[in-house]
Amino acid sequence: MDEETVDVSVAFDDIEELWAPKIAAELNGQHVKLARLEGTFDWHRHEEGDELFYVLDGELRIEFRDRPDATLTENQLRAVPAGVEHRPVAEEEVRVMLFEPAGTRNTGNVETEKTSEVERL
Amino acid sequence: MDEETVDVSVAFDDIEELWAPKIAAELNGQHVKLARLEGTFDWHRHEEGDELFYVLDGELRIEFRDRPDATLTENQLRAVPAGVEHRPVAEEEVRVMLFEPAGTRNTGNVETEKTSEVERL
Numbered sequence: 128m129d130e131e132t133v134d135v136s137v138a139f140d141d142i143e144e145l146w147a148p149k150i151a152a153e154l155n156g157q158h159v160k161l162a163r164l165e166g167t168f169d170w171h172r173h174e175e176g177d178e179l180f181y182v183l184d185g186e187l188r189i190e191f192r193d194r195p196d197a198t199l200t201e202n203q204l205r206a207v208p209a210g211v212e213h214r215p216v217a218e219e220e221v222r223v224m225l226f227e228p229a230g231t232r233n234t235g236n237v238e239t240e241k242t243s244e245v246e247r248l
Numbered sequence: 249m250d251e252e253t254v255d256v257s258v259a260f261d262d263i264e265e266l267w268a269p270k271i272a273a274e275l276n277g278q279h280v281k282l283a284r285l286e287g288t289f290d291w292h293r294h295e296e297g298d299e300l301f302y303v304l305d306g307e308l309r310i311e312f313r314d315r316p317d318a319t320l321t322e323n324q325l326r327a328v329p330a331g332v333e334h335r336p337v338a339e340e341e342v343r344v345m346l347f348e349p350a351g352t353r354n355t356g357n358v359e360t361e362k363t364s365e366v367e368r369l
Contacts, residue, residue, distance in 0.1 A: 135302075135323040154298035154327045155349055157278060177275035181256075181345075183323075202256040202304075206275045224302075226347060228276055 135161060135183065138248050139222060147243040148225055148233055160225040161248070164217040171235035172212040176228035179206045185221030190214045256282060256304065259369050260343060268364040269346055269354055281346040282369070285338045292356035293333045297349035300327045306342030311335045 133151045138161055142149055146168060148160035164187065180187060181204040189197045189205065192212045197205050207213050234242045254272045259282055263270055267289060269281035285308065301308060302325040310318045310326065313333045318326050328334050355363045 130327065130329060132318055132320060132324055132326045135325060152300055152325060152327045154300050154329075154347065155278060157276060157347070159300065159325065159347065179273055179275050179280065197253055199253060203253055204256060204273060204280065205253045206251065206273045208251060208275075226275070226278070226280065 133248065135224070139163065141248055144243070145220075146233065146241050148245055150245060150247045151224075153229060156229055158225075158227060158229045158231070158245075160227070160245070162223050162225060163220060164215055164223060165220040166217065168215045169234055169237060169239045169241050170212055170214045171237045172210055173207075173227070173231055173235040175209055176231055177206055177209050178231065179204060179226040180215070181224040181226070183222040183224055185217065185219060187221045187223060188216045188218075190216055254369065256345070260284065262369055265364070266341075267354065267362050269366055271366060271368045272345075274350060277350055278347060279350045279352070279366075281348070281366070283344050283346060284341060285336055285344060286341040287338065289336045290355055290358060290360045290362050291333055291335045292358045293331055294328075294348070294352055294356040296330055297352055298327055298330050299352065300325060300347040301336070302345040302347070304343040304345055306338065306340060308342045308344060309337045309339075311337055 148162040150158050152159040182199045187199045269283040271279050272282050273280040303320045308320045
């Protein structure tokens with residue numbers, strides 16, 4: 128696991144690509160990731176792991192197939208259970224912190240042009 | 249696991265006690281907790297689990313027995329590995345988000361007057 132202090136605000140300076148989460152910390156087999164999102168992501172689900180979204184700046188809508196959408200604004204968080212199909216949508220750029228198992232692929236069960244290798248900050 | 253949106257800023261209105269983390273979300277056997285800290289905590293370690301501190305507001309010093317202290321300001325995070333003795337110190341009130349395994353006791357391996365039952369928000 129990591130042992131260094133990460134300044135989240137500064138870390139975003141190194142995140143240029145949209146929809147490409149970067150690893151800020153690893154602990155207990157989980158990753159804390161940071162991502163910039165804008166536009167409409169692809170529908171997907173994570174078969175094995177729950178995923179938490181914490182909005183740092185902006186507004187994020189998480190759309191679901193089988194339940195009402197969730198709209199998160201700054202300082203709001205929401206967990207999406209394993210197996211639940213969802214699609215993040217950001218009308219304008221939003222900055223999020225993610226908490227999910229190490230090894231989680233951003234597009235979950237599908238491979239699309241938005242599928243991204245997960246790199247460290 | 250939980251499926252509700254939590255507004256972190258609002259949630260702090262329900263946290264009156266210092267050093268008593270409250271559970272904001274549960275996922276993958278981990279808890280996301282919120283806590284208000286002020287003063288000097290007790291030295292302790294968590295034998296089994298790593299623990300992450302993310303400072304939302306204020307300044308937190310994490311003192312260690314065997315390595316340099318870490319001072320975290322707003323939007324900074326730091327993971328403390330399992331087994332590493334540490335002591336959070338806040339000269340003034342600080343608000344933090346914690347990531348750690350479900351079941352983690354705030355005072356880790358020791359029971360003191362600061363040991364607190366962990367409740368849900």
